[in-house]
Amino acid sequence: MAKPSPFTLKGASLFDGLSDKARKAYEQRCAWRRYGRGEQIIDRMSDTREVFFIVEGAVRVVNYSSSGREISFDERHAGEFFGELATIDGKPRSATVEAIFDTLVAVMPPDDFRRLITEHPRIALTIMMRLAEMIRASDERIMDLSTLAAHQRVRAELVRLARPSLRPNGTARISPLPIQADIASRVSTTRETVARVFSELIRHGLVRRESDALIVRDFARLEQSAAEALHVDE
Secondary structure, three states, rough: OOOOOOOOOOOOOOOOOOOOHHHHHHOOEEEEEEEEOOEEEOOOOOOOEEEEEEOEEEEEOOOOOOOOOOOEEEEOOOOEOOOHHHHHOOOOOEEEEEOOOOEEEEEEEEEHHHHHHHHHHHHHHHHHHHHHHHHHHHHHHHHHHHHHHHOOOOOOHHHHOOOOOOOOOOOOEEEOOOOOHHHHHHHOOOOHHHHHHHHEEEEEEEEEEOOEEEEEEOHHHHHOOOOOHHHHOO
């Protein structure tokens, strides 16, 4: 009889609606690993196929240019998962994944992940919807890079970060406080440009910086400013 896991996947959104018995069966098939801040979890182009569920902490999905410049694509937090693309198509990893903080992950073997989506169509549909969301986000970023100036791209990124926490009164809270270098990496500009845009937005009253968050005071105006120039030089 398999030894019960000391951890749980109960907080993993992908398992919402699955019975406790079914979830625990998959927990027993996982390995549980801890990674320190900045430690690499997945190496781009490696041939590993496992899927990772974040139990504690957060990770950053990145790639590096030939010159060594870091390009940040996404962040994943507790309750989310990553690594599914290589499991689905059998090809090498498409990006590097690093721990942002001390992070605990459940590592599911590829055969078990494929069994999970085969036996539970609702979970398969959830993954399809997530992949569709990733494609839409990529299309949006490609359009931004092709049509917007750098300062507008910074605003557009802040709009994306703020949207999930948008409140009925038109405010939002981006937490933790966005790191300027990370935003610069995502929108292909410099940290100095991001700093200038932040200063401009604060001066115009659109955002307010707190110790652990960026408060969007007027989401509608911030969204509008992503398509308009506010006299910030490139």
